[in-house]
Amino acid sequence: MTNLMAAIALAVLASGIDASANVPIIRVSIVPGRMDGSRGSGNVRVAIDVPGVHVDAGQPLFDFPTGDDLVVTDARGAVDIASRGAGEDRFYVATRAVDGDLRIAYRVAIRNSVATGGTTPIFPRVDGDGFSALGMAFLATPHVAGSYRLALRWDLSAMGPGATGVSSFGDGDATVPAAPVDRLRKLVMMAGRLNREPAAGGTGKFAAVWSGDPGYDLRPTMRWAQRLHGWMVDFFRTPDDPAYRVFARENGGLNAGGGVAFPNSFFQTWGRGVTGDSMRGILAHEMVHTFTANDLGRWYVEGDAVYYQVRLPWRAGMVSTDQYLRDINMTAYRYYTNLKIAAHEDEIDPAFFSNPWLNTLAYDRGALYFAQLDGMIRRKTGGKRSIDDLVRVMVRTGRDGETITDETWFALLREGIGEEAVALTKSMLAGGIVLPESDAYGPCFRRVAARLRRYELGFTVARKPAGTPVEVKGLIAGSEADKAGVRNGDMIALPLLTSDGPRRDFAATVTAQVTRDGRTFPVTWAPRGAAVDGYQWERVAGVPDSACRP
Known part of the structure; x- marks a missing residue:
């Protein structure tokens, strides 16, 4: 769900590899007013200062997702601006050339509604006496080339005693090393009198914060997530990654329990029908993205997240074997009953958010492909290697800043398995049926034919x-x-x-x-209709649970 190169850039930068004091700094000041949790409303003033800007009249100056009282100045004073485009494509141009230090100042009026819940939590929202926001729907993004350090500064005086500010970059004021300015779009922010896990704050590799009250204690779930994150760091062998932060808030209308992942951070939501335990699945799924996301298609990015989302907690001893088996069978059930099971991969992206069949296919087909490929690797190497080894190479390739393409993956397959693995991949992408071997998920499970009823x-x-x-x-x-x-x-x-x-x-x-x-x-x-031929997996009698996990 996340773009690899943005994620990798931020991960490398936040680790402090490039801290050159000569790189210019974009300064972002966030000044929230007092939030009204009972009405779900509040105001936040934002100022963005960009040094040494030179933009000709009529050329794109900045994107501006939302806000009022917009004032733009440069070294010569006030700058008259005009909007171009609409919606997500809206940007602003200056009526004269802009020279010198650029300031973009405005006010964001937050008003909770069904829309600010949304199927994914990208819009600013008030919960309790705090607010949360995501850069792409909150911050103006200057159209400037090159890399900049970014300095985030909070003024929380109007929020009252005990208020703190947290972002993807860390607790409180933060300055991060150089990267393209587009990272502002993926910056997650939250401020107010926040709840935390660990209670001491984000001084380690994991921290969770939330504003408002879900009606139950989130701490056990966030401790579970903290333990899983530490296990994944060891599994993917990324000890130098920056800290991972979970930002939790209410979903005001749609898809409660959903969320959205960004570099080293995740927006989790609660709401009707959501419990602390039910949050664990999506926390695990999105956490996988933090390690494995790249620029390949959804077959890889979503496929390996579904493949690992319960498999890794299971291997870590954090979910039961029965829970893992249910996840395998839910994935297989959806795939084999999917009306678009034979769709080419090229059909998915254009209709990902409009066609539910193609949406679920993006997740499930890739997951079964990884299971089938894992079995192929294990048989080829006599059990000495697995899909985990290939995925770790891809993770390291991304962390090293190398470009990742389909050919990167094909080269790994040829070297580790042979052309039959490349042929399997191309068949899957073209819509060929994916069918993991009976023992693809380990000695505890076997494949059985089944009649499965399609969603209707x-x-x-x-x-x-x-x-x-x-x-x-x-x-x-x-x-x-x-x-x-x-x-x-x-x-x-x-x-x-x-x-x-x-x-x-x-x-x-x-x-x-x-x-x-x-x-x-x-x-x-x-909501089930006609039955179609498909497959499920069942426990093998006589194989103890202790022999299941690799």
Whole structure:
């Protein structure tokens, strides 16, 4: 989910490799006002100072995602600006040439809404007496070439006693070494009277902070994540990586429990139906991204995250063998019932956020491919090598700043296995069926053929925000929705049916509020349709749990 070169650049820079005092500094000042948690609102003033800017009139000067009271100055005084583009592509140009030190100052008015929850938490939000934000939806990004150090400064005086500021760069004020200015877009920030785990703050390799109250104690979950992170550092052999930070906050509307990963940090959300235990899966998934993300396609980036998300906690003794088996079977179930199972990899990215079938395929196909490839490597080397060895080489290649392409991966496959591994990869990318060997997941499991029911809502509805009543049309006779009592013409308020819900969990049900003849009542059904041929894995009788983990 993260871009490798940005992630690698930030990881290397934050480790202090390039601390040249001669590199110019972009200074970012963040001055929050007092946050109103009861209303979910607050204001934050931001100023960004960029030295030695020379930009001709009419040329892009900076991106500006949100804000009011915008004032831009340079060495000659006020700069008149004009916007170009719209939405995420909006940027600003100056009506005259800009010379000297550039200042971009503005105010961000934070107002919580369903939109600022979102399926991914990228927008500024107030929780309790604190706020959180992500650079791409909060900070102006200057259009300047080259590398800059970045100095982040907090003024928290208006937030009251006990307020602290934390970012991807560390606790409080922070200055990080040189990198392209685009790293501002991936900067995570949180300020207020924050909860922390460890309570002493972010002085080690792991820290978690959150504002607001999820209604339960997050500390056990964050201790679990801290332990897993330490285990992954050893597994991926990256002891020099900078500290990893988890920023947790409420999801105000959509996809509660989801999150989004950035270099050495992760935004985790809580909300309706989310518990501390249920957060662990996505924490593990996104943590894998911190180590393995690169510029290859989603088949690699999401595939290896799904492959490892429970496998590594299982190997670390942090989840049970039954939990690991369930994760294997959920992945296999989704893949073999996917309506777009034969789609070419090139079809996925353009429709990743609009086609749920292609969205889930990006995750599941890659995960099964890694399992099949692992078995191929182990057989080729008599068990001396595994997929882990190849992934570690890729991690090190990225940490060394080398460019990673498909050919980088193909060269590793040719050297370690042979052309049959390259052929498997190309077949997978072209939409060929992926089928791991029966013992691909170890001696405790074996593959069995199964009839698996494909996801099917049972009727057609217009796309509208979750919870908005829409008319049921095209009810499929005999479908589970039909059997449960849904009828054409009903007004139905559905929950959010994201790829993280019933589409991902074959055992999940849907509960919706149906209005008919002036009466509203709940209806629950399993959104499953016709059965197709597929595969699952089961425990092998007589093999003790102690023999399962590699």
